[in-house]
Amino acid sequence: MLDHAIFWHVYPLGATGARIRDWTTEDEGHRLPDLIPWLDYLIDLGCNGLLLAPIFASSTHGYDTLDHFQIDPRLGDDADFDQLIAACEERGIKVLLDGVFNHVGIDHPMVAGDGPVRRLDDGSPEPWEGHGDLALLNHEDPRTEDLVVDVMNHWLDRGIAGWRLDVAYSVPAWFWAKVVDRVRQAHPDAVFLGEIIHGDYLGLVHDGHLDTVTQYELWKAIWSSIKDVNFWELEHALGRHNDFVAQAPMQTFVGNHDVDRIASVAGPSGAALAAVLLLTLPGIPSIYYGDEQAFTGVKGSGFSADDPVRPPLPATPEELAPLGEWMHALYRELIASRRRHPWLVDAGVEVLETANESISYVVRSGTESLTVHLTIEPTATARLEFSDGETAEYAW
Numbered sequence: 001m002l003d004h005a006i007f008w009h010v011y012p013l014g015a016t017g018a019r020i021r022d023w024t025t026e027d028e029g030h031r032l033p034d035l036i037p038w039l040d041y042l043i044d045l046g047c048n049g050l051l052l053a054p055i056f057a058s059s060t061h062g063y064d065t066l067d068h069f070q071i072d073p074r075l076g077d078d079a080d081f082d083q084l085i086a087a088c089e090e091r092g093i094k095v096l097l098d099g100v101f102n103h104v105g106i107d108h109p110m111v112a113g114d115g116p117v118r119r120l121d122d123g124s125p126e127p128w129e130g131h132g133d134l135a136l137l138n139h140e141d142p143r144t145e146d147l148v149v150d151v152m153n154h155w156l157d158r159g160i161a162g163w164r165l166d167v168a169y170s171v172p173a174w175f176w177a178k179v180v181d182r183v184r185q186a187h188p189d190a191v192f193l194g195e196i197i198h199g200d201y202l203g204l205v206h207d208g209h210l211d212t213v214t215q216y217e218l219w220k221a222i223w224s225s226i227k228d229v230n231f232w233e234l235e236h237a238l239g240r241h242n243d244f245v246a247q248a249p250m251q252t253f254v255g256n257h258d259v260d261r262i263a264s265v266a267g268p269s270g271a272a273l274a275a276v277l278l279l280t281l282p283g284i285p286s287i288y289y290g291d292e293q294a295f296t297g298v299k300g301s302g303f304s305a306d307d308p309v310r311p312p313l314p315a316t317p318e319e320l321a322p323l324g325e326w327m328h329a330l331y332r333e334l335i336a337s338r339r340r341h342p343w344l345v346d347a348g349v350e351v352l353e354t355a356n357e358s359i360s361y362v363v364r365s366g367t368e369s370l371t372v373h374l375t376i377e378p379t380a381t382a383r384l385e386f387s388d389g390e391t392a393e394y395a396w
Helices: 032-045 078-091 142-157 173-186 201-208 216-228 231-245 262-280 322-340 342-346
Strands: 007-010 049-052 056-058 065-071 094-099 103-105 131-136 162-165 191-194 212-214 250-252 284-288 348-355 358-365 368-375 381-386 391-395
Touching: 007 032, 032 049, 032 078, 032 322, 065 078, 065 103, 065 142, 078 094, 094 142, 094 191, 142 173, 173 191, 173 201, 191 201, 201 212, 216 231, 216 250, 216 262, 231 250, 231 348, 231 358, 262 284, 262 322, 262 368, 262 381, 322 342, 322 391, 342 358
Parallel strands: 007 049, 007 284, 049 094, 094 162, 162 191, 191 212, 212 250, 250 284
Antiparallel strands: 056 065, 103 131, 348 358, 358 368, 368 381, 381 391
């Protein structure tokens, strides 16, 4: 599956306009099917995968799970989930769900009970990274392994293709290996994407028996190099990226639900350059909903810090403002080119020439190649030259 996957990444609670905090039963609803009008948009963009942030019952933002077997009542119920999955299957869209298996919400029933939760000396639940509303699971307890296997199999049986593993870097790799091996006994084609920011990317893939991990190093180098007009940072990151992809697939992105919007960080022209990088480099790309429309948003502070980067979508794509159509057209063109050259996913990359304001690199696989020339100043430009004669030039 991953050889041909390009994901559209959506934060369902935000995209469907659900209230995140201080919600009541009056805020419950059947919002999950609201994503169905966007599935043809996903296909038209050139994607074939839908990566969903948490959809399970939670207290607030979805990462404080209360029940891994229940759809969040703000999003609907099992029937709503089945409706969405059926609509995806009709279009050939593969769905990954976001599984939070490092911690649970402090109000999860097993926290107050005798569940497999890590405890401090006084018996209180151990919080994750100081977040008192999140209780760490005890991965040494075999009940945790059984729970995760049961959850994964339950939703795989219901039609999903795999899992994004939230904060996978905080969970022992041996735990993932045991879980993945058990799940693959029933679902040999299931996909496992681990979230890792810093650390041993290849170790998590190999020791955890995962398929791919988030390439945060490349994400950081892309936005930082463009923002600071310093492509030397990107040159270094591309060298490491080449080493990574030679040994395991890398999941690439320029935006997600946890970071400032690329168009806010790098500006519109910088966001366009980032799109070129994302869709010409080796890896398994995901596009965070709205980045392809040049959405802006910067994280704030406090409990609502993430809200600006997790906005609601209009009811249908036709209701989008026309201001982002130029970026949408760029993404469609770049994805179409990537579809015509599927070898890009696991190719090698070599930097040819670097200056502060420009970089050239070549992506190769066997006899196929793509040479890319980018400039930030005095004008943001991109030139793509494929070995089969296909070319494209852009200026913003």
